[in-house]
Amino acid sequence: MEQTKITINDVAKAAGVSKGTVDRVLHDRGEVSRKSREKVLRVIEELGYKPNVYASILASQKKHTIVCVIPEYSPGDFWSLTAKGIDESRETAFRYGITVNMVTYDQYDAESFRNACSEVLESNPSGVIIAPMFRMDTLKFVKELSAKNIPYIYIDSKLEDEDYFAYFGMPMYQSGYLCADILTGGRDVRKVYIVRIERDKMGYSDPTVARRTGFLDYMMNHYPDTETVNVFINPKDPKDVAAKLDEAFAEPCDGLRYIVMFNSRIHLVVDYLRNRDIGGCRVVGFDVLEKNVAALRSGHVQALIAQHSDRQAASAVTAMVDRLVLGSPVVRKDNYTQMDILNCYNCDYYM
Amino acid sequence: MEQTKITINDVAKAAGVSKGTVDRVLHDRGEVSRKSREKVLRVIEELGYKPNVYASILASQKKHTIVCVIPEYSPGDFWSLTAKGIDESRETAFRYGITVNMVTYDQYDAESFRNACSEVLESNPSGVIIAPMFRMDTLKFVKELSAKNIPYIYIDSKLEDEDYFAYFGMPMYQSGYLCADILTGGRDVRKVYIVRIERDKMGYSDPTVARRTGFLDYMMNHYPDTETVNVFINPKDPKDVAAKLDEAFAEPCDGLRYIVMFNSRIHLVVDYLRNRDIGGCRVVGFDVLEKNVAALRSGHVQALIAQHSDRQAASAVTAMVDRLVLGSPVVRKDNYTQMDILNCYNCDYYM
DNA sequence: GTGAAAGCGCTAACAT
DNA sequence: ATGTTAGCGCTTTCAC
Helix, strand or coil, X not given: CCCCCCCHHHHHHHHCCCHHHHHHHHCCCCCCCHHHHHHHHHHHHHHCCCCCHHHHHHHCCCCEEEEEEEECCCCCCHHHHHHXXXXXXXXXXXXXXXXXXXXEEXXXXXXXXXXXXXXXXXXXXXXXXXXXXXXXXXHHHHHHHHHCCCCEEEECCXXXXXXXXXXXXXCHHHHHHHHHHHHHCCCCCCEEEEEEEHHHHCCCCCCCHHHHHHHHHHHHHHCCCCEEEEEEECCCCHHHHHHHHHHHCCCCCCCCEEEEECCCCHHHHHHHHHHHCCCCEEEEXXXXXXXXXXXXXXXXXXXXXXXXXXXXXXXXXXXXHHHHHXXXXXXXXXXXXXXXXXXXXXXXXXX | XXXXXXXXXXXXXXXXXCHHHHHHHHCCCCCCCHHHHHHHHHHHHHHCCCCCHHXXXXXXXXXXXXXXXXXXXXXXXXXXXXXXXXXXXXXXXXXXXXXXXXXXXCCCCHHHHHHHHHHHHHHCCCEEEECCCCHHHHHHHHHHHHHCCCCEEEECCCCCCCCCCEEEECCHHHHHHHHHHHHHCCCCXXXXXXXXXXXXXXXXXXXXXXXXXXXXXXXXXXXXXXXXXXXXXXXXXXXXXXXXXXXXXXXCCCCCEEEEECCCCHHHHHHHHHHHCCXXXXXXXXXXXXXXXXXXXXXXXXXEXXXXXXXXXXXXXXXXXXXXXXXXXXXXXXXXXXXXXXXXXXXXXXX
16 A cells, blocks of 8 residues: 555644644544645645554544344344344454444334334434334434434345435345246246245235345246245244145145245245155245255255345444444445355355 | 453553563563463453554554465456455555555466565565465475465465465365256256366366366266266467367257356357357356356356455455454364355346 | 553644 | 644563
């Protein structure tokens, strides 16, 4: 990079002012005459001065804190991956003297989300990272953040406001399109079973609509005559899952049975298939939960479409740290992360 | 993380010694009585003291430099990706006051590699990152590095010595296995064309042998009766490529023609197919060169198996930086990075 | 063997 | 509006 480290002192000397003044223009904290200001700015430019972040952090014992608002999680489920990413980035942030906290909410309970939000607002953080599930409440929340001049980053999915500092997540529509291609793969497909969560039937905060749309568009374009069957299950009740799938699969099928699920819980279907000892299915799902990967290995699932939720979360934290420490404007606002296709041959190298 | 930052002064006080002494035990630079040493160590443990990296860097104006030894590259080819990763990590390293240099060599010329090596040794770097192509010369080189106590990291591929600090690369054998699965995909495959570089015929430093072996093993296991045809081409001569492929494809083929290449140059085949306007092929290759991705989009290639070479290189630099700055022992020595399956639907999100 | 003290580049409070 | 100065936590002489 730059050869000789030129310091704030060099700038001060060259501009004929004191470091104090240079520091003031550096941080835009006024109290500087237009003349000095311009001169300093010019000298900085000429000399190619870059502040030493570490000296800066050392000197200003600022206590930044970032808080991440995400759904509650249990070991092995989808959000635990995000939490893992946050945990990993915590160390990096700590090196910059920044604390990273997590506030979780019940993704099925808007009230709990609102509570989380007020808690966050009260703690008056330097930055917020948020995985939104409740549209209206989130919009209200981020408006308050903006009002308090607190930058926020969306992860997983984002809303239609424009004030967010950055977004990290998968392109949902395209992931559905891709999913359809992988499920069908040029085969002769007559019927596809789409297994869905009952809750989603009422359109109540379903984060996978876009994905389903992408899937159906692909089918429309490539398999216009294929029938799609929606099977609604209650994920918390294995008996219900079995009953609903029994019903759906009652009618015999001559070729492969094509099954897909748009959230991370394809493992529920796998459990059913394993219990009933049903073979001859082509099953595709999303996300690398431990159980899903196991199903990949055992051959119950042929492919999984995955995103590195941990990396997304970590990137979000890093972006926020950079913004807080360096005032970096963020390289890209919308970061659509890659979609990984996993099968039994490459999944072992995914973690 | 830790709540109150406890400093070297706290440790010194608690241990009844001066910071000088604490620093000495911290960095193992002797000159400390067993007694003080043990006491300090115990206090550090008890208080959970963590050194402040930045203060440390600030104070010790050490001038570390990392040098990366990789093959020469032109825009768009495989090694330019690695170079890109190195460039990106340069900024991070710079923040730690570490300079990252690059020394390139001609991957077809062992002599140029040896020259690069001596250049590196003379510059006396703090750490070396190396993409090895010439086995014997590399082994000699790393032996000298070890002798000078300079840590080195392998990227892309590694050798059989044990002194390397870390390795970042793709599992080659498995990538071949995976490739075969993607190429065949349960179809009825009679014949597969393996396009190879002429140079590799003499077994002269072919980095893809393991990959080919994986591929052939898969075929043996799943398609024992399928014929494989090796086509050797001279990559620098399009006329030769055309001639050899013409010859290979002379015999008509009733179904799909299956074509694969184990290095990054599947685009050579694509150029040929496009010129001759040949369709009805299933083509699988490796690595995300611009040209290869274009072929994915245009439908001339159905799948690409990819690795994030840029990320690998960046990880290598980061690992070295951590080692140099923090003395971190490296989390994992062998880092087999994931194999990404790209098709026309997810490739746009890969960069 | 160990302590004291002078910085590293920057910030922020205090003078002026 | 601007200069001065005392640290931030650590490293590194240099005495003793």
